[in-house]
Amino acid sequence: MSLIQNPILPGFNADPSIIRVEDTYYIANSTFEWFPGVRLHESKDLEHWSLLPSPLSTTTLLDMRGNSASGGIWAPDLSYADGKFWLVYTDVKVVNGAFKDMTNYLTTATDIKGPWTDPIKLNGLGFDASLFHDKDGRKYLVQQTWDHREYKHPFDGITLTEFDMTTMKLQPKKAKTIYNGTNVKLVEGPHLYQINDYYYLFAAQGGTVFTHQEVVARSKTLDTLSFETEPGDPFITNFDTPDNYIQKQGHGGLVSTPKGEWYYASLCARPWNHKNESSTDPRGWSSLGRETSIQKVEWDEEGWPRIVGGHGGTTFVEGPKDAIQTNAPAEHSQKDDFASSTLDINWNTLRVPFTEKMGSVGNGKLTLIGQGSLANNFDLSLIARRWQAFYFDAEVKVKFDPFSYQQMAGLTNYYNDRHWSFVFITWNEVNGAVIEVAENNRGNYTSYLKDNAIKIPDGTEYVWFRTKVRKESYSYEYSFDGKKFIEIPVVLDAAVLSDDYVLQTYGGFFTGAFVGLAAVDYSGYDRVAEFYNFDYKELGDKVLPDGSYTWKASESRFD
Template sequence: MKIKNPVLPGFNADPSIIRVDDTYYIANSTFEWFPGVRLHESKDLVHWNELPSPLADVDMLDMKGNPASGGIWAPDLSYADGKFWLIFTDVKVTEGPFKDMHNYVTTAKDIHGPWTKPVLLNGVGFDESLFHDDDGRKYIVQQTWDHREYKHPFDGITLTEIDPNTLEVMPETARTIYDGTDVKLVEGPHLYKINGEYYLFAAQGGTVWTHQEVVARSKTLDAHSFTTEPGDPFITNFDTPDSYIQKQGHGALVSTPGGEWYYASLSARPWHHETESATDPRGWSPLGRETSIQKVEWDDEGWPRIVGGHGGETFVDAPKDAILTEAPKDHSFHDDFTGKLDTTNWNTLRIPFTDHMGSTGDGSLKLIGHDSLSSTFDVSMIAMRWQAFNFDASVKVKFNPFSYQQMAGLTNFYNDKHYSWIFITWNEEKGHVIEVAQNDNNNYTSFLKDDAIQIPEGTESVWFRTKVRKQFYTYEYSFDGQEWHEVPVKLDAKILSDEYVLSTYGGFFTGAFVGLAAVDYSGYNSTAEFNNFDYTELPDPDEPKE
C-alpha cells in the first residue's frame, strides 16, 4: 500500500499523531469551529475514519465571541497510565501584542469518551504538548509568548513540570530548553525519549511558505541543553516550490509496531491563476492546511531524516505491518436531516447546535435567524469543510422573509470577513427575491441589486447549488429542483484562502467551508427550512498520479 498525501484533506491542521497497540490516532486543530478538536483513527496510515469530538458542548469548551482563527490551536494527544491525554489551547486574542489564551488538559480511558472536564493549566504560550517521562514525571512543553515590543514574541520552548496526580502546574520548575534557530517563530513542540536521549521536534518560520520543522536533542532536560540537528531542516518546502505538497512543518512523530517511523505534519496544496507566478506568490490554498504523512529513517549519527529528502513525497510507502482499514473513498455526503445533527460532518461557529439555533428531524433542518454572518457571537449556520478542489453542493430552502434584514441560503465561508452566499431575502420592489453577495475583507457587495431574481408568486421552495471548480466557483438556483439557472457571477476562490486573508490581517489558519445559514438581524427570529443537502466530490484532473 501507498500513503497518498494529504491523508486528511481540507482544514486538518497541526496534527498530533500517536499509536496505541495497532491503532493510530490523529488530533487536529479546529480553531473557532465547533465541536472542538478533530480526531481520526487508522490501522494502516492510509485510510482514516473520523471519531467523535472530545469537546462537544459548552461545559467542555466555551468559544462565544472568540475571534476568527482563535479558539482551538494545536491540540496534543498522548497515551499513558492506561488513558488518553488531550491538551488544547483556547486562544481568546489573536491580533496585536498579546495572545491571551487558556491551556487545558482532559483525559479519557476510551478515545470515544467520556472525557473529563478540562483542567486549566496556564496561559504561558500556545501549542502545548504533554511529555510523559519514563521516570513517571510529566511535563508541559510549549511555545512561550512575549508581548514586549522590544523582544521577539516567540520566546523559545518552555518545559514545566506538572503533578501527575493533581495536574497542578509547578511554575517554579519552568525553564527554556530550546531557543530555536535564526529562522525564528519556534512553536509546535513535541518531546520524545528515544534510545535514552530526548528529541525535541519544533516548527519554525510560521505556517506560510517558509514553514519548517527542526529537530534538537539532549541527554538532559536542563535549560538550553538542546542541540539542533545539523544540515538542512528536518522537513520544509521552502526550497521545493514545484512540489505538490507545500508548507510542511508542524507535526508529530510515531513508530509502528514493527519499528518503522513516520511523521505527520500540516501541509497545503496551493494553486495559482494563469496570470500569476507559480513561485511568488506561490499560490492560494482554499482547502486550508491539511495533514500529510512522511516516512522517517535515522542516519548514522542518530538524527531523523525524511525519506526522499526534506521536501517530502506525495506517495509514501505504508508500514510493512499495516492492517487494511475500511474507509469511505471520498468525502461526498448526503443529509436528509431525519435525525440528530451529524457533527462529524457538520460544524458550527463558536457555539454548539442547540434549540436556540434550530432543530433537525422529520426530513428537515430548521435554522432560526440571528446575527449576520459577520458576527462572532450568535450565528445560525452549519457548515462542512471543502475537502476537494472540485465539488457540487446543493440544498432545498423554504423561507418567508418580510424584511431585507432577513436572509437564508447556501454559503461558501472562510470567516466573518470573507464569505459569499446565495440567499432568499425581501426587497421593497419585488418582494421575495434571490440575491448573491460577497464579503471581501468586510467590503460587502450585492451582485444583483435591482436585478435581484424575483421568486414567482406561490413558489414554496427554492433550490440552491454551488459549483466549485478549483480557482473559481459559481451559484445556481432552481424553482423545481430540475431546471437550474446559473447566476452570472464568477467568484474567485482565492478570497477563501489562508494566503489571501493573511495579506490583509493576521487570522489565516482555517480553510473554506460550504454551509447553510439563516440571518435575521432585525431580531424577529424568522426561521428557514432546509431539505436534502448534497455534497458531491468530483475528480481533479491535475492531481498527481503514482
C-alpha cells in the same frame, strides 16, 4: 505494502498530533473557532482514516462565544499513558496584536470516543502545548512561550514545566527554557520524545506559511538550553521545493509502527495559481486550508531522523509493512436528509454548539432560526462542512418567507466573518421575495444583483440552491423545481477563501474554506428557514482535458 497518497486528511485538518495505541493510530487536529473542538481520526494503516466524534463537544469543555476568527483551538496534543488518553488544548481569545490571551487545558478519557473529563486549567504561558510522559513517571508541559513586549521577539523559546500528578497542577517555579530555536525564529509546536539515550524535541519554525519548517533538537538531559539542533538542512520544509505538489510541511508529530518503522505526520497545503500568475510569487492560494500529510522517516548513523526522499517530502509514501487494511472512504461526499435528531459528524458550527437557539434537526429537515449576520461572532445560525476537494458541487432545498431585506437564508461558502459569499432568499422593495448573491471580501460587503435580484414567482414554496466549486473559481445556481438549474452570472475568485489571501490583511488565517447553510434575521424577529436534502458531491482534485475529474495527483503541483 501500498503507497500512501498525500494528503492523508484533505481539507482543513491542521497541526496534526499523531500517536499509536497498540495497532491503531490516532490523529488530533486543530479546529480554531469551529465547534466541536479538536478533530479526531483513526486508522490501522496510516492511509485510510475514519472520522471520530470530537472530544470537546460541550461548553463545559469549550466555550468560544465571541472568539476572534482563527482564535479558539490551536494545536491540540494527544497522548496515551497510564491506560488513558490525555488531551491538551488551547483556547486563544486574542489573535491580532501584541497579545495572545489564551488558556491551556487538560482533559482525559479511557476511551478515545469519550466521555472526556471536565477540563483542568493549566496555564496561559503560550500556545501549542503538549504533554510529555517521561519514562521515570514524571510529566511535563512543553510549550511555545509568548512575549508581548514590542522590543522582544514574541516567540520566546520552548518552555518545559513539570506537572504534579498529586495536585494535578503545574509547578511554574520549576519552569525552564529548553530550546530557543534557530535564527529562522518563530519556534512553536513542540513535541518531546524519549528514544534510546536521547530526548528528541521536534519543533516548527518560520511561521505556518511557505517558509514553514520543522527542526529537530536532542539532549541527554532536560536541562536549560541543553538541546542541540540537528545539523544540515531542516528536518522537513518546502521553502526550497516550490514545484512539489505538497507545500508548507512542518508542524506535526512522530510515530512508530509496531514493527519499528517511523513516520511523521505534518500540516501541509496544496496551493494553486491563477493562469496569469507566477508559480513562485505568489507561491499560490491554499483554499482547502492546511491539510495533513505523512512522510516516512529513517535514522542516520548519528541517530538523527531524516525524511525519506529528502526534506521536501513526497506525494506518494511507502506504507508500513505491518499495515492492517482500514475501511474508510476515499473521498468525502456527503448526503444529508436530516432524518436524525443530531447533526451529522461532518457538520460544524461557529464557536458554540448547535442548540435550540439556532434551530433543530430531524424528521427530514433542518430548521434554522435567523439570528445575526455572517459577520457576527456571537449569535449566528450556520452549520458548515469543510471543502475537501478542489472540484465539487453542493446543493440544498430551502423554504423561507422573508418580509424584510434584513432576513436571509441560503447556501454559503465561508472562510471567516470577513471573507465569505452567500446565495440566499431575501426581500426587497421592488419584487418582494428575491434571490441575491453577496460577498464579504476583507469586510467589504457587495450585493451582486441589487435591483436585478431574481424574483421568486408568487406561490413558490421551495428554492433549490447549488454551488459549483472549480478550484480557481466558484459560482451559484438556483432552481424552482429541483430539476432545471439556472446559473447566476456571478463568478467568484476562490482565492478570497484561502489562508494566503486572508493573511494579507488579517493575522488569523488558519482555517480553510467551508460550505454551509445559514439563516439570518438581524431585525430580531427570528424568521425561520427550513433546509432539505443537502448534497455535497466531490468531483476530484484535478480536471482532465475531456472535462472529467480525477483523484490522481502527480509529484508536481503544475501537472
